[in-house]
Amino acid sequence: MNSIKSILLKPNFYDTWTNVEIKGWIASNRGNKKIRFIEINDGSTISNLQTVFKGEKFDAEVLDQLKPGAAIIVKGTLIATPNSPQPIEMSVDELVSYKNVDDDYPIQSQEMKLETLRDLPHLRHRTTLLRAVMLIRSTLAQEVHKYFINNDFHYLNSPIITSNDGEGAGETFNVADSSSTDEFFGKGKKATLGVTGQLHGESYALGMNRIYTFGPTFRAERSNTKRHLAEFWMIEPEMAFYDLKDTINLADDMLKVVIRNTMAKHKKELKFLDSYTNNGLIERLKHFTETPLKIVEYTEALEKLAEVKDIFENKDIRYGLDLGSEHEKYLTEKVYNAPIAVINFPKDFKAFYMKQNDDNKSVASFDLLVPGIGELIGGSQRETDYNKIVKRVNELKIDQDDLQWYLDLRRFGQMMSSGFGIGFERLVMYVTGMDNIRDSIPYPRTTGNIRM
């Protein structure tokens, strides 16, 4: 079957092409008894194929009643139309089949508000805007897999239900059997939805060398903001024998390859989103893919911020500052005008598993910041010294028993290990320019919202 995308991409289409079948859904329908123009979309691209019905063989009344959203199968001849907005249209020979929509079909216009569309997660991808976003989301995910396949990473499915809660912080969801008062996983056994796949990922990097997870993670945060989801997808690679710099290079290369390949596949969708969001989306993505990453020490970043501290809401620029979004954007956009990796943050606001540096106050961590959105990736080299990590766990009053299996990896051949995490919806927002994370995932879950 020919997709509309493949038809419209045909670079040298001079002749006609007969007996082509198109299966899709009606985007628009206009005309009269003599001639009718029906635009069809088949889900392969946001672009529609214009089909032209002309002549006695068509029942004008049937055609007139077909509404946007209706399913339709047509056969016809493709014709080059070099002077029209679309280079190709179809002269229909046969209306093979159709199924109309009921009058209460909720997608009645392309101008519907995003808020309204969020009530319709089962239908909103049938608007041009959400179709563009969801096509790009799918391609981004597939390009992520391809990148790791091409670089000989093993794919790991970290468990979703777990008795570990990752960093020991944050709210977790509890999981329980509905049918009985007994605990499904054993008396007194904690069962939560995983907030990260990293700890289990480390166990597999130890022995498998280079792995990545790509799966759902959960946080029962009651923040109802444009940036929070209760259920979101994370990509978490973990590499034995990688130090901090190796890991930063991998993160940078992965992002650039994935975004470059996605841009090449979605020219139409990005052009549409660029125009919709109207603040230089394509320019920003191009700039990112073409600009080498700079590595910046946390202390150096502080100096740059201190020079202009009055412009920030949080002016308390000194060692120990957890960079806010305003600081991050200033650094990557104004100071360096490049993607940057800020490294060696103070250990106080970073996770217990990060490698402690010799200065005794910082950890071998990095945040990758990009112009336009700020932080996209966070990662670190892991602490592989058993005594150091146990001391840190106890300092932070994290339950050591729960984590003993993880801590023990240090005693069982973990020489060096590093990794990073990227929130997939955040990547989708960055590449599509969408402003609200609820529009970057098919069925968003947030506090107070579990539609369908």
Add this chain to the structure above:
Amino acid sequence: MNSIKSILLKPNFYDTWTNVEIKGWIASNRGNKKIRFIEINDGSTISNLQTVFKGEKFDAEVLDQLKPGAAIIVKGTLIATPNSPQPIEMSVDELVSYKNVDDDYPIQSQEMKLETLRDLPHLRHRTTLLRAVMLIRSTLAQEVHKYFINNDFHYLNSPIITSNDGEGAGETFNVADSSSTDEFFGKGKKATLGVTGQLHGESYALGMNRIYTFGPTFRAERSNTKRHLAEFWMIEPEMAFYDLKDTINLADDMLKVVIRNTMAKHKKELKFLDSYTNNGLIERLKHFTETPLKIVEYTEALEKLAEVKDIFENKDIRYGLDLGSEHEKYLTEKVYNAPIAVINFPKDFKAFYMKQNDDNKSVASFDLLVPGIGELIGGSQRETDYNKIVKRVNELKIDQDDLQWYLDLRRFGQMMSSGFGIGFERLVMYVTGMDNIRDSIPYPRTTGNIRM
């Protein structure tokens, strides 16, 4: 970096190759003060690289103390050894680094029982057996993604937390916020872990055309058998405009391509598993990939079974029989000696969403059965007639309100839609020959078991 897999695969290795660095873990260590042989595994394959330490520059005592499981980095020269079991070994020039294991490292032998290893999900992939299984699992998952990418399917992330419980049958897990008595997703809102991604998948096939999910699904079944997991991964493609036969062809092609490609990449691992499981694993997989699928009517299958009904435990062979494992294996192994798709099952034991056939008693469904394991895939064409599906939902006393959004798809341009589901761990068992589903997933979750 050169992986051991790529080194051992070098087809024409006659000369030496200097200054090669290997990073991995010690598989075995033998020798004396003058010469030492250390086998290293780096996670790229189950095969080890033999490294040879010879001469004054090495500290014999250090080398002697290195134990299996220890991390090690060496530099050396690769040398062809055509008369040895492995065609290549390394003459070590430099012991770059190492980190030994503690004495209580639990993987002390390759002969450990599978039951014992299940208590060590964070370490068991460091045995040859589980390494082979988990390498193949990773490749199978990656080949599944590649197959759908190459065939222009969009990847959909169906929601994990959902207010729908799929087929209305089976036990579901409830999800709740731990921190308060309020309901996180809204007062009185049901929140369960999804048992299938199909319903949401259908909503995206409508508009996106061809999608697939590949994500975790959950069932709170208290069956403690070799075939049940509480958390497992499902692949669920859904295609608009596909009928039953199109769907069967897709399922057959996907399986064959994925298995063929995985076999090509894991010759060593499959040879090991073939010998370990000792019942013709490779022969069976080859037979499957080379034998065309046969389509068999359910009624025809019944006739074949009735001819020999006395050999079955369940001898009640008549219309309405839900094929048991014994019947499935007999059909695919003895009658047809081929993969078969049994089609048009009685509606009484099939899901409400399957398309009702004109005979008024069967549905357009299929089970794909393969010699050696029985059912691998189940699927169907979907009922797209709104009135028929609503009638069926009410007959089965399923709550219509919960499903109204899904039923409404029929009124909004769903002309035809089909799909199937494959339990990924079942595929892993089939390809690796493992007998217990707990050994096909890194961190198995079953009733009474949530290790780590």
